[in-house]
Amino acid sequence: MTDVSSSPPVLVSIHRGDYRPPEWRVPDIALDFRLDLAETSVTAALAVERDIETPSPLVLHGDGLTPEAVRVDGEVWNDWRMDGSDLIVDLGDRTAATVEVDTRIDPSANTQLMGLYASNNMLCTQCEAEGFRRITFHPDRPDVLSRYKVRMEADKTRFPILLSNGNCIDKGAGEGGKHWALWEDPWPKPSYLFALVAGDLVVNRDEFVTMSGRKVELGIWVRAGDESRTGHAMQALKNSMAWDERVYGREYDLDLFNIVAVSDFNMGAMENKGLNIFNTRYILADPDTATDADYDGVEGVVAHEYFHNWSGNRITCRDWFQLSLKEGFTVYRDQSFSADMGSPAVKRIEDVRLLRAAQFPEDAGPLAHPIRPDSYQEISNFYTATVYNKGAEIIRMMATMAGPERFRKGTDLYFDRHDGEAATCEDFVRAIEDGAGLDLKQFRLWYSQAGTPRVTARVEHDAASGAAQLHLTQNVPPTPGQPVKVPMPIPLRIKAFDRSATATQAGEQLVVLHDAETVVPLGQFAASPQLSLNRGFSAPVIIDFERGADELGWLAAHDDDPFARYEALQQLMLDTLVAAVSGKPGHRQAVIDAVAETLRGREADPAFVAEAVLLPSEAFIGDQMLTVDPDAIRRERLALQDAIGAALESEWRSILAEGAPPASILSRKAKGGRRLRGVALAYLAATDRADVPSLAFTIFSEADGMTERQAALATLAHGDSDERAHALDIFYQRYRDNPLVLDKWFQVQAWSMRPDTVDAVRALAQHPDFTLTNPNRVRALYGALTGNQAAFHQADGAGYRTIADLVIALDPKNPQTAARMIPPLGRWKRFDEARAAMMKAELDRILAQPGLSRDVTEQASKSLLG
Structure with missing residues (x-):
């Protein structure tokens, strides 16, 4: 269905300021489908009502469609025309009518996976x-x-x-072996929330009783044989429903809630009203096939889509510029839910790590945009980490400034005030402002300014008086289209520690930095205090704060905020690695000592310890440098990993000797224990001890679940031992018929630190089990390659060519997935001249392709600007 022509598409920018209310409303719509994989006919009957006084034709959007017939109020209507892909129906002086349109589509040919499409005969x-x-x-x-x-x-x-949205109100037998079902959704919804599923499915049924006593029937629909792997998703759904009632007072509003798992899906899941459609990755889980991270992913995505019932469905977006209205708020809600279900500290670390890995680079590159953009050319390209993850941080900042009780008053007011409406980001901010009693006039800048603010901090201590002060300055860097920025309110949770004091320390305080600079009194201290800053990552900013290894080591050991402890140790590691890459001495021994100190707390909280002792990623190290040197970063990171592994070898071996908790136990401590074992094995592997491949293979062979098995396989995949090839073959033979697990087999090889990884990826793309038609498989192989910094940025440009080849081959089939592979090429300005030239050349090559989609054209052309 992709429109192929000989020249690039003409991209038209849509501007937020041009918004106009719809000229015609459609209060009711009846759809009649005669379903078939290759030929489906659709009759749509739209009850339309004119919403303006001046007569204007009815404009109906289409994409790849041709009307077979048009009827108005039951009569054949000839007063219509096509304007490009749009159907224009002239209704004369009518202020209301029923407009029927017949269309015919081929779902089996729809490789874009947008609209109605076929997936494994469903x-x-x-x-x-x-x-x-x-x-x-x-x-x-x-x-x-x-x-x-x-x-x-x-x-x-x-x-x-x-299946469809709402409730099944009738069904029956048809002629010629056919049957039919009639569904009705009593709640008005936009067309993007429409859903339909037809196939040979089985169901896991359960029920939930709401806080008002209504019984809701729950169903998770999957292919036969997969139903045994839906139990975790069902429990996550029930937990989400109970949590939303308890925390936000939101009760489910239908008597039926269905989820369907689909193999071929561009996204993680979709919140269609009453009928959520999910990527199988976020539904199917059992200990043999899913890691602990997979289990957490299922729980978080099920919660996210369920929470959309109120923050996205009952209140939807006025236009697509308001996308963060539903996504930012709902991500914040699912993050809070997952924190309550597990470890708040670990969840916060995971969320910030993702923000820094995906959103901070976006903010610093050619694709930077505010969470509420002012314009777009292809809306699919704005499903970004900025809209979702930074959007969630903006909600979190409001919640931090308001406090739990006042924030709840604000969200209650939002839900009550805008229920049943298509709202805006401004509507949400105003409700929080009114309900919580906050002045958010300046805070609105977070919605309109792109870029990650940088906050510079300096502590000044007067030895004579004992007075300590914190000097703060902020700067929001220029981004495309926004060269000059205005200071924004930045809420920072801080605490000053007196290392010499034996009495209880002063409490935490919330400082809101409104201006370009400010001074905050910290109190009286005998010596300069140790400052814990941006505790809990209370603001999505970059902190520039010069602190020595001694201070960071002390905070890593003694700070009473878990995230701040993690941050101190990570900063110590980061300072050492950046120095080493630059050829300067770092603080290697201080890092080793801090890791050793942190490991002493592993019995109490292994999950936190596992996250804290991980080295920063290669990409994050590169983000700290003016010009990224991927080869030097890998070399120095491996050297530090080797040093930590060797110095603490007995600790790592002790952790592995303790054994793994049974894979069926999903408690916070059990998951943390397995995670820490994976970290221990990776540190040992970095030492190149002769017995490590054998040890990893033993763990791989004896593992009773996927968490241990995959961690051992990933460790082996980095090397060239006989055990590596043996383990990869065993894994493939065992799981070759399980698509989700086979994705892991492709992924660990693309993640490998071997020097031949790019060649391996190219070879794997020719494997009989690889396909471009499944987005999960594409992301597993090629997405992993773009995240493998040294491989992707291989000096000869092979990584760049590999991704460009993919984009060119994939674009005619699935433009959305193809476009999402382009941003890593857009960071060319951060690299040396040779690499920059090769990245730009590949972007040029992509743009030179005939028949390029709008999705890829926009991403590539903007990325080329750098």
Whole structure:
């Protein structure tokens, strides 16, 4: 269905300031589907009402569609025309009408996985953001809310299960072995929340009783044989429903909630009203096939999509510029839920690590944009870490400044004030402002300014008086289209420690930096205090704060904020690594001592210890440098890992000798214990001790679950031992028929630190089990390569060519997935001249391809600007 032409598409920018309310409303829509894999016919009956006084034609968007017939109020209508891909229907002076349009589509040919498409002989939909127009002609904008009635008819043998939004109000047998079902959703929703699934599925059923006593029937639908792996997802759903009632007072509003797991899916999941469609990756889990991280991913994504029922469905977006209204708020909600279900400290570390790995580079590159952008050319490209993850941090800052009780008052007011509406980010901020009693006038800048603020901190201590002061300055760097920035409110949780004091330390305080610079009194201290700054990562900023190894080591051992302890140790490691890359002495022994001190607390909290003692990633080390040197970064990181591994070898071996908790136990401590064993094995492997491959293979062979098995396989994959090849073959033979686990087999090889990794990726792309049609498989192989910094930035440019080749091959099939592979090439300005030239050349080569999609054209052209 991709439009292929000989020249690049003309990209038209859509501007937020040009928003106009819809001229026609569609309060009700009836859809009639005659379903088939190769030929599906659709009749859409739209009850339309004019919303402006001046007569204007009805504009219905389409994508790759041709109307077979148009009827108005039951009569054949000829007063219509096509304007590009849009259907224009002239209704004259009518202020209301029922407009029917017949279309015919081929789901089996829809490789974009947008609209109605086929996945393993099942039919399903994905309509966000603009996929509904690939099914039928429609206004297809989020501020057009309709009540849907959906009739589906299909062959009963091939498609015994027929699902849509809302409630099934009738069903029956048809002619010629067919059957039909009629679904009705009583809640008005935008077209992007429409969903349909037809296939041969089995269900795991359960129920949930709401706080008002209503019984909700729950169903998770999967292919036969997968139902035994849905128990964790079902429990996560029930936990999410109870948590949303307890924390936000939000009760589910239908009598039925269905989830369907789909193999081929561009995203993680979709929050369609009452019928969530999920990537199988975020539903299927058992100890043999899923790691602890997979279990956490299932829990978090199930919660995210369920929470959308209120923050996204009951209140939706007025336009796509408001995407963070639903996504930022809902990410914050799912992060809070996961923290409550497990370890708050570890969850916060994971969230910040992801923010720094994905969003900070986005903010510092050519694709930087505010969480509420002012314009876009292809909306699919704005499903970004900025909108989601930075958007969540903006909500978190408001919650921090308000405190729990006042923030809850603000969200209650938001839900009550805008229920049933298509709202804006401003509506949310105003509700928090009014409900919590905050002045957020200046805070609104976070929605309109791109870039990660840098905060410089300096402690000044007067030895004579004992008075200590904290000097803070902020700077928001220029980004594309925004060369000059205004200071923004930055809430910083801080605490000053007196290392010589025996009495209780002063408490934490919240400082909000409103201006370009400010001075904060810290109190009286005999010596300069040790400052814990941005505790809990209370603001998504970069802190420039010169502290010596002694101070960082002390904070890593004694700070009473877990995230601040983690941050101090990470900063100590980072300072040492950056110095080493630059040829300067670092603090290697101080790092070893701090790691040793942290390991002493592993019995109490192994999950936190495992995260704290991990070295910063190669990419994050590069982010601290003016010009990234990937080869030197890998060399020095491996050297420090070797030094820590050798100095603390007895500790690492002791951790491994203690044995692993049973894989079936998913307690915080058990998961932490397994995680720490994986870290210990990696540190030992860095020492190149002769027995490590054998030790890793033993762990691999004896593992009773995927967490241990994958950690051992990943360790072996970095080397060239006989055990490596043997383990990879065993893993493949055992899981070759399980697509999700086979993704891991591709991924660990693309993550490998071997010098031939790029060649290996190219070879794996020719493997019989590799396919470009499945986004999970593409991300497992090529996505892992872009995250493997030294391999992707291989000096001869082979990594760049490999990704460009992928984008060119994938774009005609799946533009969304292809476009998401481009941003790593857009960071060319951060690298040496030779690498920069090669990255730019590959972007040029992509843009020179005929028939390029809008998705890829926008990403590549903006990335080329650097």
